[in-house]
Amino acid sequence: MEKKITVLIVDDSALVRQLLVDMISQDPELEVVGIARDGVEAINLTNELAPDVVTMDIHMPVMDGLSALEYIMKKSPRPVVMLSAFVSKGAAPTLKALELGAVDFIAKPSQFPTSVKEVRECVLDKIKAAARSRAKEAWERARRARPPKKEVKFNSETVRGGKVVVLGASAGGPRALMEIVPALPEGVPASIVIVQHMPSQFTASFADRLNAKARVEVCEATDGEELLAGVALVAPGGRDMAFEKIGGGKARVRLLPTVARYGASPVIDVTMESAAQVFSERAVGVLLSGMGNDGAMGLGMIKDVGGKTIAQNEETCLVYGMPRAAIERGIADEVLPLEKIVEAIVAHL
Numbered sequence: 001m002e003k004k005i006t007v008l009i010v011d012d013s014a015l016v017r018q019l020l021v022d023m024i025s026q027d028p029e030l031e032v033v034g035i036a037r038d039g040v041e042a043i044n045l046t047n048e049l050a051p052d053v054v055t056m057d058i059h060m061p062v063m064d065g066l067s068a069l070e071y072i073m074k075k076s077p078r079p080v081v082m083l084s085a086f087v088s089k090g091a092a093p094t095l096k097a098l099e100l101g102a103v104d105f106i107a108k109p110s111q112f113p114t115s116v117k118e119v120r121e122c123v124l125d126k127i128k129a130a131a132r133s134r135a136k137e138a139w140e141r142a143r144r145a146r147p148p149k150k151e152v153k154f155n156s157e158t159v160r161g162g163k164v165v166v167l168g169a170s171a172g173g174p175r176a177l178m179e180i181v182p183a184l185p186e187g188v189p190a191s192i193v194i195v196q197h198m199p200s201q202f203t204a205s206f207a208d209r210l211n212a213k214a215r216v217e218v219c220e221a222t223d224g225e226e227l228l229a230g231v232a233l234v235a236p237g238g239r240d241m242a243f244e245k246i247g248g249g250k251a252r253v254r255l256l257p258t259v260a261r262y263g264a265s266p267v268i269d270v271t272m273e274s275a276a277q278v279f280s281e282r283a284v285g286v287l288l289s290g291m292g293n294d295g296a297m298g299l300g301m302i303k304d305v306g307g308k309t310i311a312q313n314e315e316t317c318l319v320y321g322m323p324r325a326a327i328e329r330g331i332a333d334e335v336l337p338l339e340k341i342v343e344a345i346v347a348h349l
Contacts, residue, residue, distance in 0.1 A: 002029075004028075004029060004030060004031040005030050005031070005052045005053060005127065005128065005131040006030075006031050006032075006033045006049070006050075006051045006052045006053070007024055007030055007031065007033065007051055007052065007053050007054070007055065007127060008033060008035075008036065008045055008046060008049060008053070008054045009024075009032060009034070009055050010035075010036040010037075010038075010039070010041070010054060010057055010060070010068070011036075011037070011055070011057040011060070012057060012060040012061060013057070013108075016057070016083065017035055017037075020032075020055060020123070021035070023119075023123050024124070026120070027124050029128065030124065030127060030128075033049050033051055034048075034049045034051065037060070038062035038063055038068075039060055039062060039063025039065060039068030039071075040062050040063045040068075042056065042063075042065075042072070043063075043068055043071055043072060043075075046072055046076055046078070047075075047076060050078075051078070052078070052079070052131045053078070053081060053127050053130045053131050054072065054078065054079070054080045054081070055080075055081050055082075055083060055106075055127070056068065056069055056080050056081070056082050056083065056097075056102070057082075057083045058082060058083065058084060058093050059093075065082065065083075065093075065097070066093060066096060066097055066100065069082070069097055069100050069101065069102060070100050070101075073101035077101065077135060078135060078136060079103045079131060079133050079135040080097075080101065080102045080103060080130075081102065081103055081105065081106060081127060082094055082097045082098075082102045082104070082105040082106075083105070083106060083107075083108050084107060084108070085107070085108060091201060091202040091204075091205035091206070092205055094202065095174065095202065095209055099174070099175065101135065101138075103129075103130040103135050103318060103319065104126050104129070104130060104171040104291075104319075106122060106123055106126050107199075126171070126291075129171055129291040129319055129321065130171075130319075132319070133171070133172065133318050134315075134317065134318055134319075134320070135318065137315075138172070138175070138316070138318045162249035162250070162279070163189065163190035163191070163229075163279065163282045163284070164190060164191045164192075164193060164227060164243075164251075164275050164278075164279045164283050164284070165190050165191070165192050165193065165283075165284045165285075165286065165345055165349075166193045166268075166271055166272050166275050166283065166284070166285050166298075167180065167193065167194050167195065167286045167288060168195045168196075168268035168271070168272065168285070168286065168287050168288065168290075168294070168295040168298070168299075168322070169194075169195070169196045169197070169268075169287075169289060169290050170196070170197040170264070170268075170290025170291055170292065170294065170319070170321075170322060171197075171289065171290050171291045171319040172289030172290060172317060172318025172319045173196050173197070173288050173289050173290055174196065174206065175289075175318065176288045176289050176312065176317075176318075176338055177194060177288070178213065179338055179339070180338070180341055180342055181194070181210045181213070181214045181216070181218060182213040183342040184215065184216050184232070184342060184345075185215065186215040186230070187230055188229070188346070188349065189230070189349050190230075190284070191227035191229060191231060191232075191251075192231070192232035193233050193241065193271060193275070194207075194210075194218075194232060194233065194235065195235045195241060195266050195267075195271045195272075195295075196234065196235070196266075197264050197265065197266070197268075197290065197294070198237045199237045199238065200236060200237035201237070202237060203220055203234050203235070203237040204234075204236075206234060207219050207234040210232070210234070214232065216230050216231065216232050217230070217231045218231075218232040218233075218234065219231070219232075219234070220233070221233035221234060221241060221253045221255070222253065222255075223253060223254065223255040224252055224253065224254075225252060225253045226246070226250060226251070226253075227243065227250070227251050227252065227253065233253065235266040235271060236255065236266070237265060237266065238258060238265055238266075239255040239256060239257070239266060240255070240256045240257070240258045240259060240260070240265065240267045240270040240271070241254070241255060241256075241271045241274075242254045242255075242256055242270060242271065242274035243274045243275060243278040243279070244278070245278055251278050251279070254274075256270070264292065264294060268287075268294045268295035268322075269295060269296075269298035270298070271298065272285050272295060272297075272298025272299055272301060272302055273297070273298045273301050275298075275307075276298070276302045276304070276305045276307060277301075277305075279307070280305045280307065281306030281307050283302045283305070283307035283308075284302075284307060284308045284309075284310070284345060284349070285298065285299045285302040285303075285307060285309045286309075286310045286311075286341060286345065287299050287309075287310070287311045287322050287323050287326050287332070288312045288317075288322070288323070288338075288341075289312060289317040289318045289319050289322070289323070290319055290321055290322035290323075291319045291321040291322070292321050292322060292325075293322060293325035294322060295322050295325075295326065296322065296325040296329055296331060299311075299326050299331050299332070300326070300329065300331045303333065308334075308348040309326070309331055309332050309333045309334075310332060310333065310334045310335075310336060310344055310345070311326045311327050311331075311334070311336075312335075312336065312337075312338055312341065313336055315337060316337045323335075
């Protein structure tokens with residue numbers, strides 16, 4: 001019999017702990033091996049039980065989830081999924097957790113605005129994806145020193161307008177984007193569009209965090225906004241992002257009701273398909289770490305119209321679902337480690 005995925009639940013709420021135990025215990029592939037009520041208990045039980053996955057609340061007494069996460073990732077790195085309140089004030093600590101090494105995050109079960117069946121599917125899918133992730137390898141890679149990146153600068157002779165780069169990501173994407181976006185050179189001669197599966201309450205905060213580290217301007221997209229070279233737009237959560245031609249080789253943003261199931265919006269396929277239709281061969285599609293297969297179809301449409309397509313390689317992906325879907329279909333022109341992706345993007349502009 002195949003070994004079960006062992007899970008340690010960490011939460012100071014007895015209700016949330018019981019909800020998670022009930023959900024996880026119904027799945028034959030998963031087993032709850034321990035329960036902790038604060039960060040100190042989480043560290044002790046992680047050392048004692050060596051669980052395959054830890055679910056971690058953020059706000060707890062004695063020691064909070066961020067402190068416990070940071071300690072675990074330094075001393076005994078393993079997949080950690082954060083439990084987050086899906087409200088705007090929960091965005092900053094949750095995004096910080098992803099930077100510290102958490103694989104993904106889920107809403108606290110008591111806060112899901114949807115059916116019990118969808119809640120359970122989302123929780124279990126994310127735990128299983130975390131168990132398959134390369135959390136330890138990704139963390140160790142992030143800690144290794146890297147040689148300084150070669151500076152790329154553009155001048156008026158190298159700028160060819162009307163291009164767009166669409167970066168699509170899900171689980172593991174925030175960490176990848178925090179490496180890619182700050183490495184984009186100032187004056188990059190293309191509009192940058194970032195489609196990261198993320199709740200609507202989080203995307204503005206995520207855009208602000210990227211903007212603080214980037215050399216290009218980064219902001220959350222608004223409906224009707226014109227795409228500009230050297231500006232990166234983050235697709236708002238809960239909506240799908242498309243483009244509309246406005247003449248002179250220009251385009252503007254159109255925000256649409258999402259076609260996604262809970263937790264998987266904005267839909268990357270929608271944005272990449274629209275990029276293919278509006279920009280044709282002037283589109284570059286990049287598919288980064290994430291679970292599932294969102295983006296593979298859209299990346300294929302960019303390739304079909306003569307645009308360039310890039311997928312992150314397995315070795316540097318935290319979760320190798322979306323890039324693998326594209327690679328297995330023969331859609332990716334280039335399969336690259338994370339640190340080579342910016343160089344490839346620039347080469348296609």
